[in-house]
Amino acid sequence: MEQIISLQNIAKKFKDKKAVDDISFSIKKGEIVAILGPNGAGKSTTMLMMLGLLEPTSGSINIFNRNPKEKQVRERIGAMLQEVSVIDALKVKEVIQLFRSYYPNPMEFAELVTLTGLNDEDLKRKADKLSGGQKRRLGFALALAGNPDVLFFDEPTVGMDISSRKRFWDTIQALKERGKTIIFSTHYLQEADDIAERILLFNEGVIVADGTPKEIKKQLSKQSVSFIDPGNLSLEELQSLPIVRDVYRKNNRVYVVTEQTDDVLEYLFSTKEKVQGIQIEQGRLDEAFAELTENKEAI
């Protein structure tokens, strides 16, 4: 598929602080990518550089084969950042119309309202009288105003209640089906696991993992095969297999820690012992996250 965003050897220093340290990646048209990582990992800095709002110290960024600062690029991208600062004196409807007027091919007003869940009451309110959740919806509408091909969201669901959150992600799926490319940062691991096709995991300014949620979970050492202890199976022999990281007993079950669960199953069946109650624990994304960003505070 067509590659539309490319970062090559990007670094960003603030005085002596390296916020982003020599990262390279590309994003294809239609991908949904989650940027994850602990506080201060470099997520927002990277996003701001992709948006052309922050200049990298070194390296190059291209969107649609152009510099992100160019007008042709800006017209095709939309963003919802953490702070939505709008023109407070205007009504929501007027702010949206104003933003639409900046773009050559804006999204239809009625469609924007449907997609973002703004109701008639919201539209008549002054922008500075909105609740946190309503502000997020307005921010979403402004990100969509130009009917962009690429959308950036920095922690989009902060301040949203459960139903608004669900609605937001349903809309994101619908936008993906229309061919939009979506990049979002989040601290909610479950959201990344549910929505993203790809996760870029940041830690201390570098990318420590890049893959599907499944691939990232697979990097876990905690993946295991467990079964009811048959009593007569040699655990020493199991432990000596090169595919096995660890073997232990807990509550009358045997746990075999491995990265290759299929091979362990094959071995177990080959022993001809009566192994019962087999379960495979895949490991969770939050465990993978903790492992890959060791010594970092929990998010």
Ligand SMILES: Nc1ncnc2c1ncn2[C@@H]1O[C@H](COP(=O)(O)OP(=O)(O)OP(=O)(O)O)[C@@H](O)[C@H]1O
């Ligand atoms: N304008 C700035 N001036 C100085 N240092 C900065 C600036 N912006 C970011 N930093 C530093 O760069 C590092 C990366 O910050 P960044 O905001 O990109 O992290 P983040 O992963 O988005 O964190 P969070 O999850 O807390 O939003 C941090 O150490 C931060 O203090």
